[in-house]
């Protein structure tokens with residue numbers, strides 16, 4: 001294993017920073033670089049369950065042009081065995097039932113600095129970050145992710161023995177949500193941002209877990225993280241952070257309604273009144289380059305549809321599909337209720353009957369995994385399913401398909417539809433959350449309104465009609481390929497938010 005943990009107590013990563021050059025412009029740039037700690041349970045380079053892994057890999061890198069953003073993640077087995085050297089740079093003491101842990105530092109090949117929370121009894125396991133290989137949540141998830149939050153708080157307080165201390169802490173989703181909470185309970189004043197990538201995952205545990213987490217009594221009341229008789233990590237992130245963001249403007253509005261608010265809409269409406277909730281859309285990174293992506297059998301640009309076709313033939317071979325002139329539909333998704341996979345299963349026969357073929361890749365809930373396998377068995381040569389996930393195959397599918405099926409019940413932002421657009425595959429999606437913000441109906445994809453197979457099928461029929469009109473199809477493909485935002489364009493709103501929080505802290509004033 002290449003993950004030697006050296007014995008130093010000091011954070012040597014400072015040694016790789018560009019030395020300051022007096023009297024030069026670079027000096028000024030370094031002077032204004034803000035130190036940001038980005039706390040996340042996933043980082044696509046090392047471990048990814050879904051879109052949060054992509055964002056945690058892309059956003060800190062995009063921000064690093066102007067800031068010094070470092071990521072903190074748990075030292076899961078996959079992280080410790082990733083082959084990247086890990087230097088021992090600090091430690092955090094135990095607290096209640098949270099065991100003490102070490103902090104390692106990993107510098108990825110492009111220079112991204114990643115702090116790794118090393119605590120084998122919590123993280124050295126087979127399975128995913130959240131559960132075992134059968135999809136069952138780890139019983140001690142409250143301890144595992146409270147440990148993450150408290151370690152971040154210690155780093156922010158300067159008590160983790162690191163030589164680096166953040167000026168802003170940015171925590172993501174429920175697994176990192178106790179970061180602002182512990183910081184608040186300990187009287188720390190470093191500004192905190194909490195980003196909700198998915199409000200439906202809340203990190204709930206029994207109120208009786210409170211002593212294990214070492215919570216103050218105020219935490220267990222309605223004004224704290226109590227939620228319908230349980231403790232909610234997600235609510236803690238909302239209550240105790242200085243500002244909450246979510247990953248599209250439309251979803252930021254939707255979560256203040258009963259339909260999408262998961263019971264938290266009242267407090268989210270309150271956040272809006274305080275000007276403490278906003279939507280900042282996700283982007284995609286530069287690797288989504290249809291001409292130069294090494295995973296594709298043939299790179300292509302807009303209007304080089306013959307080259308795109310070579311990718312279609314490749315996907316047909318990958319999934320054992322018959323070659324035909326009919327459209328190829330792709331599903332690249334976590335197989336969970338949110339994504340409306342059941343709706344795709346309902347309309348699949350109609351797609352096949354009209355000459356379409358469907359290729360499905362993804363994993364998730366066991367019953368949905370079995371249902372897609374069964375669909376493929378029923379339509380040999382017309383429907384192919386690969387239950388599992390790998391990035392290379394996903395990229396080939398975005399490049400080779402004509403349409404991406406994404407009938408999500410809700411979608412905070414969605415990345416897959418943007419990946420598909422960039423690779424000339426038109427998303428067919430429900431007009432919800434970030435899907436409604438990133439897809440222009442009839443121009444860069446197709447939208448439908450109702451969570452029903454009728455509404456969905458109507459959009460699929462419109463897509464099929466466009467497919468029969470090559471001129472229109474190609475015009476839409478070209479528009480779609482030019483439409484997704486790169487991360488660079490999403491970075492400034494985060495930077496502006498950090499500036500605002502720092503300015504408010506400096507003036508000692510309340511945020512308005």
Ligand SMILES: Nc1ncnc2c1ncn2[C@@H]1O[C@H](COP(=O)(O)OP(=O)(O)O[C@H]2O[C@H](CO)[C@@H](O)[C@H](O)[C@H]2O)[C@@H](O)[C@H]1O
Nearest residue numbers: 049050051052197333334362363389411412413414415416
């Ligand atoms: N079975 C699987 N295993 C591993 N990876 C898989 C997978 N199936 C698909 N993927 C990949 O995961 C990513 C999916 O990202 P999305 O943003 O579309 O959804 P997700 O629900 O995971 O993310 C949540 O967080 C992101 C980030 O903010 C929001 O965009 C989104 O709306 C929200 O639901 C893509 O890179 C895709 O290729």
